Amino acid sequence: MALSKRKRAQYIRYAQYVVIGVVAVAVVFSANWGDLQRFFLNPDIIKDQFPAVITTALKNTLIYTACGFTFGLALGLVLALMRLSSVGPWRWLSTGIIELFRGLPALVVFLALGQGFPRAFPHLEIPFGNIGTVTLALGLVGGAYMAETIRAGIQAVPKGQMEAARTLGMSHTQAMITVVVPQAFRIILPPLTNELILLTKDSSLIYILGLSLDQYELTKWGREGMNSEANLTPIIVIGFCYLIITVPLSIVVRRMEAKAGKAR
């Protein structure tokens, strides 16, 4: 075999195209398209989902996620700064909180807040009902993850930045707020988006709190639809709705990264 390296690489690439093509053809011909369409993409049922799946379910998913993420981001920043503090107890406390809520399944956190808290403190109430609870639960889980990301971002900002700010007379706090943290957030934009996407899907755990019809978010909506129609089409519809949220998010972040890259 006197094949040059380049020729061989070319043949290997062709072979891969052929394999992918064969697999695709096999799937297409072996699938039962009639049943598939009936159970997953029933046009009548699709029509029935709109517009409520957007105006109620998608909207609620966005609200729950936004609330949870906002609180989580603030909490994550506080935990990260505590983690970097020179005061021992702050560090220990934040390490404890981070380990706890990063380690627990989100479902357990939802249950603890939704079922445990009212029983433990009968005279207290989490404000804003389900929205308050989902904000706390998603925020705690997301914040614990984001704290570590933010800490890494802060530590990735060159030491000279803090020194330059301090020699201009800024206090440590001023330097953090105006110089270090903004640069840290640019560095960690991609992992933060990841977290936002994860939280979008975790927001479905709110079902455990018990929801009224107008509080349905996408997953709950899809499940109820699936049960009442005895058909999987609603699940496919809400699946696409999740993609409607997450794909544009990825695109926006890619743009922001490109822009931040230019300014660096």
Place this chain on the structure above:
Amino acid sequence: MSSPTNTSSPTEPARAGAAIDVQQLHKYFGDNEVLKGIDFHVDNGQVVCVVGPSGSGKSTLLRCVTLLETPTQGKIFVEGVEVTDPDVDIDRLRSRIGMVFQQFNLFPHMTVLRNLCVAQQKVRKLSKEQAVAIARENLAKVGLSEKEQAYPAHLSGGQQQRVAIARALSMQPQLMLFDEPTSALDPELVGEVLAVMKELAAEGMTMMVVTHEMGFAREVGDKLVFMDGGVIVEEGAPAEVLSNPQQERTRAFLSKVL
């Protein structure tokens, strides 16, 4: 010794008329003693250049003056105020000491103008208009008025360092510290930065410059300090030290760099 100015002992107050007065300064990094009892001063209006091989402790000495490094032992006075006093308001003091770094350390997420204004507004509590006016004046001084809306990444190294000098000047400091300001620059960009520094010296600014630029030290400096191994080996008038070094170590160093 070549210098008649080594007068201080640990208990003395600040030297009269000294912008910087360092007395018996020791600095350890772990077990490593990088400064072994430095007595050093910069008088008001003087330009003092500190030279020496890498690892001689010259940058550490400069960083101790503005407390970026904490002295292990000894006293430092700036404008008569004891920097090493634990009760001193270091932020206030630092706002009067301009500092220029080897790596520029401009804030990359801010425009040039914002770089110059942010500390004026946050620390000196000036209004935006006042800060911008002072910033523009200093940008003009370093010859970069047309770059005020640019981001640091779009400037050459020499331009960045000139902006960094303008940023330090915008705090209207009483003295300026330069930590190897031209060492990170391409050779053809060194001149523009030195020109700005010369102009500053001509205006009577008090300056402490850690540098490898012997030409600058000879031309602009009022005093040259040669450090090696954590001690001041020799100091005196630059022309004197450069052309007629008294110490063997100074001779050895100068023969390598000149």
